[in-house]
Amino acid sequence: xxxxxxxxxxxxxxxxxxxxxxxxxxxxxxxxxxxxxxxxxxxxxxxxxxxxxxxxxxxxxxxxxxxxxxxxxxxxxxxxxxxxxxxxxxxxxxxxxxxxxxxxxxxxxxxxxxxxxxxxxxxxxxxxxxxxxxxxxxxxxxxxxxxxxxxxxxxxxxxxxxxxxxxxxxxxxxxxxxxxxxxxxxxxxxxxxxxxxxxxxxxxxxxxxxxxxxxxx
Numbered sequence: 001x002x003x004x005x006x007x008x009x010x011x012x013x014x015x016x017x018x019x020x021x022x023x024x025x026x027x028x029x030x031x032x033x034x035x036x037x038x039x040x041x042x043x044x045x046x047x048x049x050x051x052x053x054x055x056x057x058x059x060x061x062x063x064x065x066x067x068x069x070x071x072x073x074x075x076x077x078x079x080x081x082x083x084x085x086x087x088x089x090x091x092x093x094x095x096x097x098x099x100x101x102x103x104x105x106x107x108x109x110x111x112x113x114x115x116x117x118x119x120x121x122x123x124x125x126x127x128x129x130x131x132x133x134x135x136x137x138x139x140x141x142x143x144x145x146x147x148x149x150x151x152x153x154x155x156x157x158x159x160x161x162x163x164x165x166x167x168x169x170x171x172x173x174x175x176x177x178x179x180x181x182x183x184x185x186x187x188x189x190x191x192x193x194x195x196x197x198x199x200x201x202x203x204x205x206x207x208x209x210x211x212x213x214x215x216x217x
Contacts, residue, residue, distance in 0.1 A: 010131055018131055018170045019107055023087050025168035030090035034068040042124055042155075044198065045209060046074055049120050049153040052191055052211055059119040062145065065126020066103060069095030075122075076101060083118075109134050113145040120151045125207075128156040128171050132163050135172070139186035146214045152188060154179075155196065158208040176208060188212035 010018070026033065053059050059080045063072050066084030068091055075082035076099060084095045084103035092105040106112060108130055121142050130138045142152060159173025174182075180190060191213055195205035 010133055015109060015131060015134065019087070019109060022129055022169045023089075026088040027090045030068070030088065030094060034070075034094060037067065038070060040070070042071060043074070044196070045124055045153060045155055046071065046078075046122070048194075048209065048211055049122055049151060050078070050080075052151045052213065053119050054149055055119050055147065060117060062113070062118045062121045062142075064121055064123040064142065065108075065129075066095050067091050069098040069101070069103070071122065071124060072099045072101045072103075082122075108138055111138065111141040113141055115144055116147050118145050118150060119147055120153065121146060123152065123154040125155060125157075127154050128173065129169065130172065131170065132172050135182050136186060139183060139188075143187045143214055148214065148216065150214045151191070152183070152212040152214070153209070154183070154212075155207050155209040157206050158195075174208075176210075179208065179210065183210065183212055187215045189215050 050059065057079065061075050061080050061082040063075065063082050063084045066072055066086050069084060072082045072084050072095060082101055084101055085106055086092050086095065086103070087105065087107045089105060092103050095103045127138070146152065157173055158175060161174055161178045163172040164170070176193060184190065189212060191211040193208065193210040195202060196207035196209055197205060
């Protein structure tokens with residue numbers, strides 16, 4: 001099995017500061033973020049996840065980094081059983097009010113998730129906020145919360161494997177080989193990947209979407 005790259009350069013205090021400042025940004029701009037992203041169409045991503053789940057519906061879906069709840073509403077409208085998770089208190093409250101679904105407020109770096117519970121994890125524009133050295137831990141938690149043969153969907157802004165502050169938010173931007181190494185090492189088998197937005201030249205496709213099945217233990 002491939003080994004994920006190692007980077008343990010951040011101290012515990014730095015990790016706490018990264019999380020706190022990133023969440024403070026989202027708390028302060030929650031309503032603006034909601035308005036700016038309300039019409040974003042991620043139907044392609046939702047469809048891609050649901051198409052790979054092999055269990056009979058309805059599916060238990062963890063919307064990891066659910067924000068104000070836009071995608072929770074779509075999963076629920078399709079007849080599934082979504083649960084949201086976000087570290088931003090303002091987003092959690094908005095999502096609960098907007099969709100009526102269960103929404104967990106949890107720090108990505110200290111997840112407390114049920115074991116072998118969800119058929120799918122939908123991590124749309126969220127995992128890139130996890131500092132590189134903590135990514136194996138977070139991916140491991142997501143792998144453990146999936147049922148056997150469960151599916152992880154992840155979409156992140158791609159880059160050249162750099163990490164750091166971008167304004168008031170911390171982010172990590174991977175190319176496909178590096179991202180593949182991390183997720184494979186966490187116990188997943190790659191299903192497929194694509195770039196977004198569809199139909200654009202690669203230089204105009206900043207998003208890398210990947211689908212993974214939980215490997216048999």
